[in-house]
Amino acid sequence: MARLVMFAILAVVILASAVFCVSTKRIMRAATGLLFVLFGVAGLYFLLDYTFLGAAQISIYAGGITMMYIFAIQLVSKRTLQGLSERWLGKRTFLAAFIALVGVATVILVLLKNQFINILTGNENALANExxxxxxxxxxxxxxxxxxxxxxxxxxxxxxxxxxxxxxxxxxxxxxxxx
Missing domain, CATH: 1.20.5 (Single alpha-helices involved in coiled-coils or other helix-helix interfaces)
Known part of the structure; x- marks a missing residue:
């Protein structure tokens, strides 16, 4: 039960940080949101007892890649960032929705193909090849x-x-x- 509660907390943190990351207009805040997403994913790895992957997630992605993003953001001058704004038009919105639906369909197809439901229900044969x-x-x-x-x-x-x-x-x- 404790693992389920921790998973729910980490899932909320990851989703909230991801939404914040893509919805903010300030680039440093977006990088901070990305940092929290990566820490949350590392927490999921630790929750699954994959300590090596959790430590790699923190050191490589949360530490190295995020610092590289922040370093690149600091290198770009403010004049370059000042005229950047993007507007969503009707075609782009439909294209984005179509790509999102294709992504969801792909994830569902992969889950069904790999018999993920059998793993969740506790079928012992599915865990034999882990x-x-x-x-x-x-x-x-x-x-x-x-x-x-x-x-x-x-x-x-x-x-x-x-x-x-x-x-x-x-x-x-x-x-x-x-x-």
Whole structure:
């Protein structure tokens, strides 16, 4: 029962933050809403006892990616952001509704195809093919043929290069503005 209550609280936090993120007109508030969404998803991982995925969610997405978004927002000048406004026209609204319906239909189709209902009702045969977190962790952190340590290292070097490039661009722009 406690897990259900925690799930409900996390679901409300995630949904409220997501709605706030897409409905606010201030970009820093949207980034903060995204941060709360990512923390809520990490909470769901911890609730499912997937501690590795929860820790990865916090460190990679909530920490790294959100900081990169905020860094990119700070690099963009206020003059660039000032004339940006988007209006919803009739065609766009119908197109957005159609895309949303296609997305919902896809999710329902995937849930039915993977027999998600059997898992919820407690059918033991559906859980027999579940991969444990030990296998996921060893696969992600191994340097073997199908390990993912090397791609993680390449991504970290790439993100570091992006941060350095952003600092160089910022320094160049500040020198031009000061002249």
């Amino acid at each position: 991969i444990t977190m030990d296998i996921v962790g060893k696969t992600l952190m191994s340097a073997d043929k199908y390990g993912y340590v090397l791609p993680f290292e390449f991504i970290s070097v790439f993100l570091l290069a992006c941060i350095i490039g952003g600092l160089v661009i910022l320094n160049k722009n500040k020198k031009e503005e000061s002249k």
